[in-house]
Amino acid sequence: MKPLLRRYAAVLVATxxxxxxxxxxxxxxxxxxxxxxxxxxxxxxxxxxxFVLLGLLDVWVPRxxxxxxxxxxxxxxxxxxxxxxxxxxxxxxxxxxxxxxxxMKKGASFPNILIFIGAWxxxxxxxxxxxxxxxxxxFTLARLAIDIVGIVVIAMxxxxxxxxxxxxxxxxxxxxxx
Amino acid sequence: xxxxxxxxxxxxxxxxxxxxxREKTRIALKKAWKSFENILPxxxxxxxxxxxxxxxxxxxTISLFLGKNSGVWGVLAASLVGAITLIPGFVxxxxxxxxxxxxxxxxxxxxxxxxxxxxxxxxxxxxIQYFGRRAALLRNLLAYIFSLVAAVWVGxxxxx
Numbered sequence: 462m463k464p465l466l467r468r469y470a471a472v473l474v475a476t477x478x479x480x481x482x483x484x485x486x487x488x489x490x491x492x493x494x495x496x497x498x499x500x501x502x503x504x505x506x507x508x509x510x511x512f513v514l515l516g517l518l519d520v521w522v523p524r525x526x527x528x529x530x531x532x533x534x535x536x537x538x539x540x541x542x543x544x545x546x547x548x549x550x551x552x553x554x555x556x557x558x559x560x561x562x563x564x565m566k567k568g569a570s571f572p573n574i575l576i577f578i579g580a581w582x583x584x585x586x587x588x589x590x591x592x593x594x595x596x597x598x599x600f601t602l603a604r605l606a607i608d609i610v611g612i613v614v615i616a617m618x619x620x621x622x623x624x625x626x627x628x629x630x631x632x633x634x635x636x637x638x639x
Numbered sequence: 640x641x642x643x644x645x646x647x648x649x650x651x652x653x654x655x656x657x658x659x660x661r662e663k664t665r666i667a668l669k670k671a672w673k674s675f676e677n678i679l680p681x682x683x684x685x686x687x688x689x690x691x692x693x694x695x696x697x698x699x700t701i702s703l704f705l706g707k708n709s710g711v712w713g714v715l716a717a718s719l720v721g722a723i724t725l726i727p728g729f730v731x732x733x734x735x736x737x738x739x740x741x742x743x744x745x746x747x748x749x750x751x752x753x754x755x756x757x758x759x760x761x762x763x764x765x766x767i768q769y770f771g772r773r774a775a776l777l778r779n780l781l782a783y784i785f786s787l788v789a790a791v792w793v794g795x796x797x798x799x
Contacts, residue, residue: 479687500690
């Protein structure tokens with residue numbers, strides 16, 4: 462564990478920048494603080510259940526089971542499961558990363574992890590309903606169709622472009638932080 | 640609404656786990672706290688970055704970029720704004736709908752929505768923490784390029 466001060470160095474820098482922004486551009490003060498409090502509330506609201514579920518997943522789902530369902534060689538079953546897990550998720554994309562780390566730790570394959578993140582970002586079902594009422598069914602379905610293709614294409618491109626050793630290193634890292 | 644379901648699912652799982660094994664539940668909660676505490680600094684940085692970006696890039700500023708006749712530059716600007724910011728869907732969709740009624744082009748709106756969802760520049764510090772610099776940057780770059788393709792496609796389908 463790194464010393465506390467070093468871990469929070471970036472937070473300190475960001476805070477100083479934020480304070481400087483407030484002082485130098487007083488016109489934005491009210492808005493910046495309002496957005497900061499809104500985002501903080503969203504984070505505090507969404508994050509606790511995600512991490513509780515993560516902890517439970519970590520303790521209760523055996524590695525062998527995860528490998529069978531989402532590991533290398535899980536094929537269409539793994540891809541479908543990755544899509545479903547991401548689509549039924551709630552919360553902003555940043556909630557997906559810690560979940561992905563635990564899935565990696567449990568042995569889900571890297572393409573499936575990428576599909577999971579892609580699904581979390583674009584095919585979340587509650588959001589789709591909301592989107593179609595705001596922007597129209599045609600808009601939403603057209604976007605959904607191309608994004609499903611895109612998620613798979615991006616996952617394949619990442620697999621082709623990332624060196625194998627790098628992916629293995631990410632798995633070792635997930636072991637530590639998950 | 641979806642947050643409520645999330646809480647419900649978490650609560651049900653937690654009770655089930657507690658009934659099955661008190662000890663394992665304790666370990667699970669401890670792990671949950673540890674992984675949260677681990678990533679907390681990155682979360683805080685992202686919060687501050689988001690507040691800075693969104694206070695400068697509000698709906699009015701964004702709408703300047705998104706006119707129907709803003710052309711290729713409008714699409715690029717829309718996708719860049721979408722890539723940088725982090726706006727929850729329930730704020731972004733009504734805003735996008737209002738922009739569209741105000742005369743913004745479909746391709747521009749689609750570029751904004753797509754890159755908003757898939758690309759996260761302000762959340763990069765978090766993503767890098769979990770996926771490393773190379774994978775995180777690569778994913779965002781590919782997703783950005785893809786969101787432009789998606790925008791053109793959506794514009795074409797809606798215009799049919």
